[in-house]
Each structure stands twice: as C-alpha cells, then as structure tokens.
Amino acid sequence: MxxxxxxxxxxxxxxxxxxxxxxxxxxxxxxWHIRRMVLDHDDTDDCLQNTFVKAWQSLDRFRGDAQLFxxxxxxxxxxxxxFLSRQQTRGGHLELEAAGRLSTDPWFDGDQLQLALHRSIxxxxxxxxxxxxxxxxxxxxxxxxxQVLETSEGSLKASYHxxxxxxxxxxxxxxxxxx
Amino acid sequence: xxxxxxxxELARQEGNAFRTPEGYFDSLEDRVMARIAAETAQTxxxxxxxxxxxxxxxxxxxxxxxxxxxxxxLSLTHTLGRDANVAATEYASAEEEMITPASxxxxxxxxxxxxxxxxxxxxxxxxxxxxxxxxxxxxxxxxN
Numbered sequence: 459m460x461x462x463x464x465x466x467x468x469x470x471x472x473x474x475x476x477x478x479x480x481x482x483x484x485x486x487x488x489x490w491h492i493r494r495m496v497l498d499h500d501d502t503d504d505c506l507q508n509t510f511v512k513a514w515q516s517l518d519r520f521r522g523d524a525q526l527f528x529x530x531x532x533x534x535x536x537x538x539x540x541f542l543s544r545q546q547t548r549g550g551h552l553e554l555e556a557a558g559r560l561s562t563d564p565w566f567d568g569d570q571l572q573l574a575l576h577r578s579i580x581x582x583x584x585x586x587x588x589x590x591x592x593x594x595x596x597x598x599x600x601x602x603x604x605q606v607l608e609t610s611e612g613s614l615k616a617s618y619h620x621x622x623x624x625x626x627x628x629x630x631x632x633x634x635x636x637x
Numbered sequence: 638x639x640x641x642x643x644x645x646e647l648a649r650q651e652g653n654a655f656r657t658p659e660g661y662f663d664s665l666e667d668r669v670m671a672r673i674a675a676e677t678a679q680t681x682x683x684x685x686x687x688x689x690x691x692x693x694x695x696x697x698x699x700x701x702x703x704x705x706x707x708x709x710x711l712s713l714t715h716t717l718g719r720d721a722n723v724a725a726t727e728y729a730s731a732e733e734e735m736i737t738p739a740s741x742x743x744x745x746x747x748x749x750x751x752x753x754x755x756x757x758x759x760x761x762x763x764x765x766x767x768x769x770x771x772x773x774x775x776x777x778x779x780x781n
Contacts (some may be wrong), residue, residue: 472651474670477670478670481669482666483668485665490653490655491661499655506665507669507672510669510673511669511672511673514669538671552682565655565658566654566656567656568651568654568655569651571647572646572654574648589708594645595649597753617664626644629645630644630647633644
C-alpha cells in the first residue's frame, strides 16, 4: 500500500486499518535504522514501538507536505537519539559497551569485519552516526537525509565525509590489531 | 585511497549482520496496537478531569477578578464618603463648641466700644477723596 493510499484510508475514518498498513509498510526499514543506532534488539523494539505510538498520536496533525517516509524516519531517528542521550546521562557511553557485547549477542552473527564496522560506528557522535547510517546502509540521498534530520545538505556531506574517514581508520586499526 | 575505502565497501557487501527473533515483525502490529489501546485507555482518566475543570476554573477566576475589582471600587467610594461625613460632623461640632449660650450672653452684655468722634476737617477730607465734584455740588445744594 502506498503512502497516499494509507492516508486516504486514514482520512476516510478507517484509522486502525490505515495504521496497520503503515506499520506493515515501514516496520522493517525503521527497525533496521534504529537497530544500527542502538545495536541491542530489545532497545530497538522499545524505540520502534515508541516511534509508531508517536506516529499514531500525531497522525491527525500530519499535513502531508512531507512524505510519510521522511516523517517516520524523523520520529525514529529522534527516538534513537533520545535513547542514546539518556544512556549517556546515566553513565558514560553505553553504546560502546553494547558494541563491545556484539560478539556475544545472540541476534548478531557478523564476522570480525562486521564487528569492527559496528564498533567503529558506535564511536561516532550520535548525530553523525545517524548521518553515516542513513547514507551508508540505507543509501538515502542527501536531499532526503536533510529532510529527515532537518539540516542543510552541505553540512551533511561534510559530516558524512568526516564520519566515513573516521570509521575507515578505526576499522583498519582494529583489523590490524587482530591480524 | 581506493584500497583504504575497500574495507568499508567490503563490509557493505557482506550484508546485514543483525538478526531478529523468529516472527518478530509478524507480531509487531498487534503489540503496537495493544500498547496504543492501553495508553488510550489510561489517557481519559487524566484528560477529562482537566478538560472539565479548565473552563470552570477560568470562569471562577474571572468572577473572582470582577468581584475583586467591584469590591475595590466600592470600598474606595465608601471610604471617601465616610471621610467627607466625618469632616462635616467635626466642623459642625466645632461650631457648636464655639457658640454657647454663655458666650452669646457675654457678647450682648458687653458694652459696645465707643465710636471715635469725627471732626469736621476729617469728614471734609474723606468726602473730598471719595466723592466727585458734581456729587459734592449736589450735596451742597440739598443742604442749602
């Protein structure tokens, strides 16, 4: 079902049906986006449910001047950033600890290269991590990332370039240390 | 440069390393809907109290404001009126204190002071300064 079909359904008063269609359309994309930000499956599940609950609560106010896709990604990104920020205020960089636990995580089956990749990404500042993930994993155009993060394309390109260089360096260091 | 970039390209080619529990996505819709239903069920107990009280409190605040303003104006008016009455009463009692029967008797029993006699020259000078020549001529004519 397309975004406009979901919205038409919602405006006709079939709210539950429209919302179920929205969840079905976006659950996987948003899950993977959040998962790469917070790493842990249970934390991802919490953030994803919060994202859909907030979408449900504010769907009445969705004006349609942005795509549902962009709007949902923005909510999901904000939920992830809020989660990471809460973790930092509770006691340090817990996402680094989560990255450290990846090797024993039952829902992660990557090799050393994947471990090095996600541990390196976890070292990035949260907002830069969002930029990197949206571009590197989702291959989202800068124009759309700018809409999601509500920032300029120019600063995004610079941010991605710096993030890319840092991740590459950290990955190389980790792989060199291993072998 | 390209060789350095390959490490990230290589990692991307390996695909997604994360997994989810079996059937996670299939059950997500129901779990989200259940959570929304639970939150919606909790919300009415909080909202109506405020939404019912809000207009009533607004109305009460407006009445209190109007009453306060009215009371203030009335109090001020009453205070000014009372001050005026007090002043009039005090003046009247002061007058009463000044004119007593004894003071009246004393006043009438007191002999009047003798009026000084006016000699002819003083009278002529007074008339000359106060009256015109025509008036004096008329008085003279009437006297003769």
